[in-house]
Amino acid sequence: MTAAVQPKSLSAIDPLPREFYLRPTVDVARDLLGCYLVRRLEGELLIGQIVETEAYVGEGDPACHAARGKTPRNAVMYGPPGHAYVYFIYGMYHCLNAVTEREGFPAAVLIRALEPVFGVETMKRLRHTRNVENLTNGPGKLCQAMAIDRRLNGADLCGSDLTIVPGHPVDLSRIRATSRIGIRKGTEHLWRFFLANSPWVSHPRLSRSS
């Protein structure tokens, strides 16, 4: 169980190899559930278990940032897999993605929520809250809790101050798939994945229509 995981043992595990990300994005999104996001911040480790993801798949996906071709912002998505695509959104927040598939094909997995595992006190300080269940239950929140901003855009998730390491295999019966949150196009794809019963999974807001 999560409570038994020790940070030293986790950080000693090799990060997921680049080949993990060189696969269909939807598969990567599902397989990232249960893995651990490891942030090294000024010598300290901040660790969270991934409990919610979304797949954004190429220029043919109208919700993907690459839907209208390559731009300075989304350039990292066109690069090799296994790197972080971090962007600034709504004037205040950042979102973290893991780039997938072959170089030249723009796709990524948005990390939407984590279960805090280690470094909780630092996360609370960065988020200005004492409520553990409100620390990392959203893409903007988890970036704030782990001090992830555009300086980490392009960081190598296979070996840097921001990595992802394997977790224990997830019970497949716990995985749910729904439409992605916060988008207006591409809602027909069930490309949001999360672990049922996790208190850290985010929830769609009411009335985002027109």
Added chain:
DNA sequence: ACGCTGATGAAG
């Protein structure tokens, strides 16, 4: 339901 906040990219 609303306001905050500013980068982004398309249009002019």
Added chain:
DNA sequence: TTCATCAGCGTT
């Protein structure tokens, strides 16, 4: 140079 939009969040 404007303008609408935006893979979110906290407060009302």
